Amino acid sequence: MVKLAEWRGKDLFRKYGLPLPKGQVARTPEEAEALTRNGTVPLPCVIKAQVLSGGRGKGGAVKFANTPDEARVAAAAILGLEFKGEKVRELLLEEKLPIAKELYLSLTLDRSLRLPILIVSPQGGVEIESVDDSAIDKIPVHPFPGLASYEKRRAGQTLGLTGGPAKSLDRLLESLWTLFQREDAELVEINPLAVVGDGLVALDAKVIIEDDAGFRHPEWDDIQDDRTPLEEVAREKGIAFVQLDGNIGVIANGAGLTMATLDVLKEFGGEPGVFLDLGGTDDPKKVTEAFLLMAQAKPKAVFLNIFGGVTRCDTVATGLVEAMKQVPTAERFPLVARIRGNNEKEGVEILRAAGITSIPTLRESAQAVVAAAGGKA
Numbered sequence: 001m002v003k004l005a006e007w008r009g010k011d012l013f014r015k016y017g018l019p020l021p022k023g024q025v026a027r028t029p030e031e032a033e034a035l036t037r038n039g040t041v042p043l044p045c046v047i048k049a050q051v052l053s054g055g056r057g058k059g060g061a062v063k064f065a066n067t068p069d070e071a072r073v074a075a076a077a078i079l080g081l082e083f084k085g086e087k088v089r090e091l092l093l094e095e096k097l098p099i100a101k102e103l104y105l106s107l108t109l110d111r112s113l114r115l116p117i118l119i120v121s122p123q124g125g126v127e128i129e130s131v132d133d134s135a136i137d138k139i140p141v142h143p144f145p146g147l148a149s150y151e152k153r154r155a156g157q158t159l160g161l162t163g164g165p166a167k168s169l170d171r172l173l174e175s176l177w178t179l180f181q182r183e184d185a186e187l188v189e190i191n192p193l194a195v196v197g198d199g200l201v202a203l204d205a206k207v208i209i210e211d212d213a214g215f216r217h218p219e220w221d222d223i224q225d226d227r228t229p230l231e232e233v234a235r236e237k238g239i240a241f242v243q244l245d246g247n248i249g250v251i252a253n254g255a256g257l258t259m260a261t262l263d264v265l266k267e268f269g270g271e272p273g274v275f276l277d278l279g280g281t282d283d284p285k286k287v288t289e290a291f292l293l294m295a296q297a298k299p300k301a302v303f304l305n306i307f308g309g310v311t312r313c314d315t316v317a318t319g320l321v322e323a324m325k326q327v328p329t330a331e332r333f334p335l336v337a338r339i340r341g342n343n344e345k346e347g348v349e350i351l352r353a354a355g356i357t358s359i360p361t362l363r364e365s366a367q368a369v370v371a372a373a374g375g376k377a
């Protein structure tokens, strides 16, 4: 799953004809000022941090401005923020609309029903988790016929809409349903969906796309999301690779063993800095490639924790020894290996010949790598 920034979500909304406020992205205070001065964004306007976490309204990451000068000052204040651990690099400036009522609306997948589901509530503008169940209507949608007109009417009734806004909802739901399907979305959420005048406007957009459908969407390639440059390289090579804040590199195979390895390191006071899941492979070259990628992350020490199954221990050992030959001496790091399972004896022997000892128990190997990385964090 990949979460899109609000402005990307709204670009999709625009493509499908959903009603939006007039707006534009800015990346500097000067740009924000210019957009409001030249009328691209009408005043008064709303200035919103483009971060992936919600709760921006409450958290000071949404501000209002009445003049171009105010827009510049507000933009400068928000661009300096670190919002829930994420640096604000982009802003969305939009005309400020007079809201008569804030509603909630989303389309998502209900995994237990195994159906798309339309969720609506007349209590919008706050996190849906905080809304009482009695004020939320969940309407399962059959994926083949799509949203039926009686389902759309039921949503309108729950939202308390009549007249213009009810008609607006009808069109909006049709567009949103098409978007949800064609764009392979897991979630499209509009919160708040605002009643403005005689219609509705999507004031916020949260879109999560299913990136396993990426092969159908070449246009997603430029969505870099929050990947680091190395994570980007790994993704292109098809290696599961994630960078964290610590200093120990972890190479394991299988999501379960990889997660357990991170936990064990934490347990012994270590801080995992990057992890790499070898998955199942019988090609030592893939292992070498993965290792060289790990080396580029410059870990203080690396823990290789492999349980040989499909991926045999000797395959991993061969790939590893080859990689170590290619890493310049100055960039080498202490390595603690624990390889068990299929072809363990052969693997251990290959490592031994290259001067690497495999420590068979989890506790001792984890403690050894924490010590090699400079002790407890």
Ligand code: GDP
Pocket (backbone or CB within 6 Å): 021, 046, 048, 053, 054, 055, 056, 057, 058, 062, 095, 096, 097, 098, 099, 102, 125, 126, 191, 192, 203, 204, 205
């Ligand atoms: P979130 O808090 O991260 O979900 O950010 P939102 O985009 O939902 O904005 C938070 C709140 O700002 C909304 O619930 C509205 O109350 C307010 N807001 C956003 N756009 C407008 C606007 O055009 N006019 C007015 N009056 N309020 C707005």
Ligand code: MN
Pocket (backbone or CB within 6 Å): 125, 191, 192, 204
């Ligand atoms: Mn919102």
